[in-house]
Each structure stands twice: as structure tokens, then as C-alpha cells.
Amino acid sequence: MPSCVLAYSGGLDTSVILGWLMDEGYDVHCVYVDLGQPTEDREAILEKARRLGAASARVVDVREELCRDFAFPVLQWDAKYEGVYLLGTAIARPLVSKACLQVAREVGADAFAHGATGKGNDQCRFQLAAEALDPAVRIIAPWRLERFREKFPGRAEMIEYCRAKNIPVNVSKDKPYSIDQNCLHVSYESGKLEDPARDGFALVDFGMSVAPQKAPDKPENARIEFEAGVPVGVNGKRLNAYGIVSLLNEIGGRNGVGQIDVIENRLMGMKSRGIYEAPGMTVLYAAHRALEQLTLDRDLMHLRDRLSPEVAEMVYYGYWYHAKMDALMAFIRRAQRPVSGEVSLNLYKGNVSVAGRTSPNSLYDEGIATMEGGGSYNQTDAEGFIRIQGLPGRVQARVRPREW
Numbered sequence: 001m002p003s004c005v006l007a008y009s010g011g012l013d014t015s016v017i018l019g020w021l022m023d024e025g026y027d028v029h030c031v032y033v034d035l036g037q038p039t040e041d042r043e044a045i046l047e048k049a050r051r052l053g054a055a056s057a058r059v060v061d062v063r064e065e066l067c068r069d070f071a072f073p074v075l076q077w078d079a080k081y082e083g084v085y086l087l088g089t090a091i092a093r094p095l096v097s098k099a100c101l102q103v104a105r106e107v108g109a110d111a112f113a114h115g116a117t118g119k120g121n122d123q124c125r126f127q128l129a130a131e132a133l134d135p136a137v138r139i140i141a142p143w144r145l146e147r148f149r150e151k152f153p154g155r156a157e158m159i160e161y162c163r164a165k166n167i168p169v170n171v172s173k174d175k176p177y178s179i180d181q182n183c184l185h186v187s188y189e190s191g192k193l194e195d196p197a198r199d200g201f202a203l204v205d206f207g208m209s210v211a212p213q214k215a216p217d218k219p220e221n222a223r224i225e226f227e228a229g230v231p232v233g234v235n236g237k238r239l240n241a242y243g244i245v246s247l248l249n250e251i252g253g254r255n256g257v258g259q260i261d262v263i264e265n266r267l268m269g270m271k272s273r274g275i276y277e278a279p280g281m282t283v284l285y286a287a288h289r290a291l292e293q294l295t296l297d298r299d300l301m302h303l304r305d306r307l308s309p310e311v312a313e314m315v316y317y318g319y320w321y322h323a324k325m326d327a328l329m330a331f332i333r334r335a336q337r338p339v340s341g342e343v344s345l346n347l348y349k350g351n352v353s354v355a356g357r358t359s360p361n362s363l364y365d366e367g368i369a370t371m372e373g374g375g376s377y378n379q380t381d382a383e384g385f386i387r388i389q390g391l392p393g394r395v396q397a398r399v400r401p402r403e404w
């Protein structure tokens, strides 16, 4: 009997896919990858998979790994896709692939099935990551198979299939858009959100954060501690990576921080409209940059800033397990060494402002300046510096004078 692992969420799509794979003759090993999805009942989900006839069903808890080894390096890079999206879904996908392949190796399955559609980025990320880890893996993406789509042209047929197979469906929970969530963020897209003229913030029922206008009328302070560009504590308490993200989700969330409305370019070429909320990561990005301003060398920071759209693009497209990414990760680990210290932020109705920063590695230090005897900067030097900087401009002004 052929066997496969299935990235299983317990929702309508992956439940139908589980049934269909069994109809196709597969032994199906369901893997619920725990990414810190806030509202899902893990035991009920496993129970459902087993009742449906899965060969096995398990939870793989990767919450700490997701924050520590995936999201935090992306944070160190200050990577944002197309300037705004903090990559909350994109960065989780390679880890889902890895967790599923580890189970496949354990149970001896040779295929990896997932419920991503043929239109989106997630299919690319799952597959690019899986094939980079195990080049022999076979990917089963039922939504890309015509006979699957013919059998399930819409949700009505899927619900009907579940009824016939006694698969419990929770249609009442159905929202007028599609959600992907983990401890880093929640994304909302499709359905009613497809019309970019409609106000997405009014349409979405946010899960992690309140609307800025409903947030408290007083700023809330949060202090974040970093070591070598990695967050290590909040408000004087040392926490692990997942603990930091969770706590900042609460603090940021109750102050309405981190909600955005985006039209983004998918790897498959089309534009898509999404609403995201990422309260904790938004706070961390702000704190991290504030500390870099104090501690990072100018040219190094500028180089990192020129490269970071490249990292964002690679994460977004799904090239996580990739030679270029390995090298970029080595770069950022080295570059971030001095980024240690504490940042104090005020959160107020969706805004984040810096209320202070300290670091033992500060390059902005009046003390150092005076220690160097007040002689390290001589205003007389500035004259020659600017004359030399201005040389090409003066030559051109003589040869090709500008109108002014």
C-alpha cells in the first residue's frame, strides 16, 4: 500500500483530502504541525483524523523552533516583503515541510500531501522546501489535480462528501474570507476581501488584536532586551523565543499594534489583497531597529538594508533551504553581534514609539567622545573632506553648467 504524510489542519479542506487520499489507496499519516495557532483544539483534531481512518495522527510542536530559528533570523534581517509584510505565513511553511518529512522518514512514507491550492504561494514554499530536503520526495497537491477539482468544484460538494463519510464539519464557523494563523501572525484573504475598494479592517474579525480606536487611552510601555540581535527578554523577564512572541502579541494586541492591509505580488504572478495582524512581531521589528541605530556600524547597516528585500523575497518565494540563504544567514549572525541591549517602547492606539534605548555596545556615547580627548573630531578637517567629496561636482559644473 502506498503511504504518505499529510499536513493536516483539521479543517474542511484537509479533512476532505484525507478521505480522498484514502479513497485513492493511501495509508495516510496525519501531521498537525503546532505553530501556535491560537484557537484550535489539538486533541479534537487528532481524534477526528483517527476516526476518519488515518494510519496515524500526531502533533509536532515546533512553536519554539518557529520563533527561534525561523522568525528571529528574518527579524535580524529586518526583512519585509514589498516593504510591509512580516512574512508570518511564508516563514512557517518550510518548517511545516521539514516536520512532515521527519514523520515521513520515521513511518517510511514516500509522499508528502498538502492542502495548498494551485494558485497561491504556499504550494511553492511547501514543495521547494520539501524537495530541497529530500529530492526524492513525491508531492501530492490534490488541488492541482483536475480529477480532484472535478469531484470537488465547490464547498457544497466538500460538505456533502463529509456528510456521506461521517466527517464532522463545522460550517457555522465559516468566515467570509480565508485565514492562516500561527503564533507570528494571522492572515486574512480572499472572499469579501478580494475587492480592494472595500475596507478590510471593517470586514475582518481580528483574532490577536483590537482596533486601534478601541485600544486604551493611555500608552503602555514595554521593554525588550536583545542579545546579538536576538530578543531574549521582555520587561526584565528572560523568556524563550515563543514566550517573547506570545507575551508581545498580548501587549501589542491590546494596543492595536500591527494591523496592515496589503496588495502583494504572489510568486505565481497575480496580485492578491490581504489583511494581516502581527502585533508581537511588529513590536519586535520596531525595537530591533531602534537598538541597531545605537549599535550598528553605518556602512554595515546600509549594506544589510540593501540586502534585506532580497531575503524577504527569498522567504516569500520559499527558498529557505537554499545555498544563498545559508550564506545570508551566516552574514546576519556575524553582523548582529553588537546588537545587544534594551529598548523601551510606548504602544499607543496602533502606534509604536521609542522611549529609550541602552546598550553596552553603543556607538552613540558621549563618554567615548570625551575619553578620546575631544580631539577625535576636528572641525577644520571637515573643510578638506567636503572639498574632496565635491570634486566631481565642481568639474561637471565647469564643463556642463546647470541652469539655476
Ligand code: ARG
Binding pocket: 087, 089, 090, 121, 122, 178, 179, 180, 187, 189, 272, 274
Ligand atoms: N499572502 C500571504 C502569503 O503568501 C498569506 C497566505 C495565507 N495562506 C493561506 N492559505 N490563507 O504569505
